[in-house]
Amino acid sequence: xxxxxxxxxxxxxxxxxxxxSFVVKSGLAQMSKGGxxxxxxxxxxAKIAEEAGACAVMALERVPADIRRDGGVSRMSDPKLIKExxxxxxxxVFAKVRIGHFAEAQILEALGVDMIDESEVLTxxxxxxxxxxxxxxxxxxxxxxxxxxxxxxxxxxxxxxxTKGEAGTGNVVNAVHHARTINREIRLAQSMDDSELFSxxxxxxxxxxxxxxxxxxxxxxxxxxxAGGLATPADVSLLMQLGVDGVFVGSGxxxxxxxKKRAHAMVQSVTHYKNKEKLAELSEDLGEPMxxxxxxxxxxxxxxxxxxxx
Amino acid sequence: xxxxxxxxxLACQGAFAEHLVALKHVVQDLELSFHLVEVRDSSQLxxxxxxxxxxxxxxxxxxxxxxxxxxxxxxxxxxxxxxPPPVVxxxxxxxxxxxxxxEHEKTGGQLEIGGLAVTTSRNFFGRQNKSFxxxxxxxxxxxxxxxxxxxxxxxxxxxxxxxxxxxxxPSQNVRVLAELRGYPGLPNPSAVAVEQGSLMACSFHxxxxxxxRFHAYFVRKVLKSSLPGKL
Numbered sequence: 001x002x003x004x005x006x007x008x009x010x011x012x013x014x015x016x017x018x019x020x021s022f023v024v025k026s027g028l029a030q031m032s033k034g035g036x037x038x039x040x041x042x043x044x045x046a047k048i049a050e051e052a053g054a055c056a057v058m059a060l061e062r063v064p065a066d067i068r069r070d071g072g073v074s075r076m077s078d079p080k081l082i083k084e085x086x087x088x089x090x091x092x093v094f095a096k097v098r099i100g101h102f103a104e105a106q107i108l109e110a111l112g113v114d115m116i117d118e119s120e121v122l123t124x125x126x127x128x129x130x131x132x133x134x135x136x137x138x139x140x141x142x143x144x145x146x147x148x149x150x151x152x153x154x155x156x157x158x159x160x161x162x163t164k165g166e167a168g169t170g171n172v173v174n175a176v177h178h179a180r181t182i183n184r185e186i187r188l189a190q191s192m193d194d195s196e197l198f199s200x201x202x203x204x205x206x207x208x209x210x211x212x213x214x215x216x217x218x219x220x221x222x223x224x225x226x227a228g229g230l231a232t233p234a235d236v237s238l239l240m241q242l243g244v245d246g247v248f249v250g251s252g253x254x255x256x257x258x259x260k261k262r263a264h265a266m267v268q269s270v271t272h273y274k275n276k277e278k279l280a281e282l283s284e285d286l287g288e289p290m291x292x293x294x295x296x297x298x299x300x301x302x303x304x305x306x307x308x309x310x
Numbered sequence: 311x312x313x314x315x316x317x318x319x320l321a322c323q324g325a326f327a328e329h330l331v332a333l334k335h336v337v338q339d340l341e342l343s344f345h346l347v348e349v350r351d352s353s354q355l356x357x358x359x360x361x362x363x364x365x366x367x368x369x370x371x372x373x374x375x376x377x378x379x380x381x382x383x384x385x386x387x388x389x390x391x392x393x394p395p396p397v398v399x400x401x402x403x404x405x406x407x408x409x410x411x412x413e414h415e416k417t418g419g420q421l422e423i424g425g426l427a428v429t430t431s432r433n434f435f436g437r438q439n440k441s442f443x444x445x446x447x448x449x450x451x452x453x454x455x456x457x458x459x460x461x462x463x464x465x466x467x468x469x470x471x472x473x474x475x476x477x478x479x480p481s482q483n484v485r486v487l488a489e490l491r492g493y494p495g496l497p498n499p500s501a502v503a504v505e506q507g508s509l510m511a512c513s514f515h516x517x518x519x520x521x522x523r524f525h526a527y528f529v530r531k532v533l534k535s536s537l538p539g540k541l
Contacts, residue, residue, distance in 0.1 A: 053371045
């Protein structure tokens with residue numbers, strides 16, 4: 001897979017320091033590739049994640065499985081919790097904001113989190129518009145089910161994409177569906193000539209130049225991770241073989257009965273995703289995985305949460 | 311029959327793909343015949359491997375990988391297995407693991423390769439909100455001139471939660487390759503890329519830019535160390 005970007009530097013003409021450019025924003029995503037980013041709800045879990053080799057942690061008050069169980073409105077976490085997690089580990093700390101909630105994003109930026117996830121796992125705050133992510137210095141990661149959604153988030157300034165999957169279910173089927181859909185739609189774009197891309201862009205509701213870029217490089221123009229329902233080393237390998245650059249794991253680790261062991265195994269699975277023998281070893285004796293929920297039994301599917309003008 | 315030599319990028323985690331793409335361009339443009347490999351297993355650390363890049367990513371993640379199946383000791387063994395030794399280039403997290411002294415390791419410490427007589431501070435340049443781009447000064451003609459397409463005395467430095475070289479041990483033959491000017495709290499200018507014997511390291515990410523000269527410099531160094539009869 002080619003580079004996501006070998007980019008022109010964005011310095012000003014006097015050679016001064018530039019912060020928050022797209023190159024810098026997407027740089028953090030690129031350094032996370034081949035890694036596992038783990039949901040953590042407190043400093044102790046954050047330390048477990050760092051010890052297991054996670055390349056970053058996602059700070060939140062409740063893992064998606066618990067948000068699903070509890071119902072109600074879920075919002076950005078308390079800054080006290082986020083600060084505790086930031087102080088507990090030396091790896092990057094990500095945190096979530098509600099879709100469209102640019103004030104929550106401003107607060108997280110002020111706290112100094114390394115990346116913001118504008119997440120459909122929380123209750124959307126704006127039913128028509130997502131955050132204008134270009135206005136921020138902090139990079140954003142957003143969820144997508146398909147190429148159109150991914151490119152729309154990128155047009156808004158997302159520096160990283162993840163599959164939405166169906167978070168909190170321990171069921172990987174939706175993440176797989178989303179990853180495959182993105183792949184298929186990019187291949188479709190590649191099979192078209194220039195004159196056809198205009199109509200395809202209109203059909204999937206994206207700017208044509210972003211579509212053209214994706215078709216040219218054969219992938220999304222930003223780093224793409226899998227997320228939503230991953231629970232085992234095999235799940236990690238499956239998604240990596242489907243072409244994602246890395247994985248997020250939420251409920252799958254701390255809802256299992258041996259989180260440390262499972263975390264360690266899943267981190268190694270991202271590195272060794274092509275090595276069947278290693279994966280077999282890593283999968284052995286990990287204890288009970290999270291029980292999970294079948295997606296067709298869900299009361300509410302979060303993957304459908306995307307804000308748009310009706 | 312000439313044995314084709316390998317150049318590897320440690321593919322545990324991080325931006326190894328970009329390094330491979332840069333190396334591919336350089337090897338093609340300089341018309342060399344190295345094989346490029348993703349290194350994930352100590353069995354690949356053999357006498358055919360003449361150069362290795364340790365890419366940026368998280369040094370704590372690399373730390374875990376090093377602890378698996380004695381990878382670190384096999385790596386150290388490989389690094390002294392031939393004369394001249396193979397060339398190792400660390401970027402960002404790679405700089406950290408090659409440094410003799412590291413500040414701000416995670417609680418409990420981290421495994422190191424060492425060998426570079428510098429003191430490096432992890433995440434010196436701060437969190438993502440302090441990450442930045444800035445033009446660097448290249449200090450050696452060898453770097454400025456090593457690639458046909460670029461001759462500027464500057465290099466695009468991209469710093470992502472980067473480590474900072476705090477001190478260089480004098481009399482250890484550490485050569486500074488590139489410098490950063492005007493960063494508050496650091497000497498002005500300050501070393502951001504160094505070379506010592508068969509080791510190279512930088513705190514920024516050449517692989518994220520379009521300038522291939524560090525990669526060309528590294529490949530030429532590997533070539534020189536691979537020539538038969540070279541002492």
